Amino acid sequence: MKSLVIIDACVRQSDSRTLRIAEPIIDALSKRYKVTRYDLPEMDIVPLNPGLFKERGLGEIPAWAREAASAIAKADRILIAAPFWDMSFPAVLKCFFEQVSLFDITFTDNGKTCVGLCKAPKVLYITTRGMDIPTGSFLDQGSPYLRALGALWNLGEMTVLDVHNTDYMSEEELNLEINSTIEEGLELAKAW
Template sequence: MSKVLYIKANAKKPGESRTFRISDSFIEQYKKLNPDDEIITLDLYKEGIDFLTEEGVSLHVPKEGEGKNHPILKYAYQFVETDKYIIAAPFWNLSFPAILKAYIDYICVTGITFKYTADGAVGLCQGKKAVYIVARGGEYSEGSTKAYEMGDRYLRTIFGFLGITDFTTIAAEKLDVIGEDVEAIVQNAIKNAQNKARNF
């Protein structure tokens, strides 16, 4: 049995997010195929994730006695104890919502999700896998605008830093381009997500 963390980062009301339409379909398919797995949904906006304060920054090297119930460190412990990750976040301003970056600052903690060695930093989340699901208004996976895409690149890099190199992206693109069949694009992304869920 695997533990799956479904990380959601979108401020839109339920039913309005195209990203969540795709990611929820992925989750539904995954549940059908893996009914015994534990799926934990972490909605960052409902969770009230905030930017790290001076106190939070000092926790990046946990002190003795600061455990899994700590209001900030609990996210790093939850992350390292998870086997699979689904990150659902829209493409905002060439990246993703700032709340997701704030969450990443919570989980990147020395001694929990990575450590320093004589040879440098080593991720402590090896052998895990992640899928990033994103809806984009334009086309950023190829062509002249590919260089502007920073969300997928950042997530791949930071997850790799933590030891997670099995990383897949499912993107629905050109959703705000005039003349495009938006619903058809979303449906194709949903089918892609359901197919990817079979081997996740």
């Protein structure tokens, strides 16, 4: 069975609209993939601080970070669920990337530049944005970052499933948008 790594950065957990979209899609994909899931809001992840940075220089990497980096490097698919915060995504997701972007695991170098060591040809990014900011707008600084990290790690094509303007539509409109995005995701999941 092929492997799927789920990275959940939905800080509002069970209240999260993003997770409401992601969960049924994750359920559908779980039937076809062996899933390894990281629920970041439960993980107490910190940024690289001076102590951790020094330890990294000595080759001492936290076991969880090494394992997560290896799972990401070996994964056939990667799904990221993260709400749109401060024009990108919650800091816990950046802290996670900082901890698991590891030399000779997710990337290496060839003496001239960095070379990615991951192999997932497909990434799915699920997000909801409070303001009316569609994917691709210069105001969306979440998806460009994830594409850039994908270039460092050698991840393939990224599909974005988004609902935007969530904070400024009626509950009824929001439910319709969320349900149609779930349908879109379930359709995608059949062949993804």
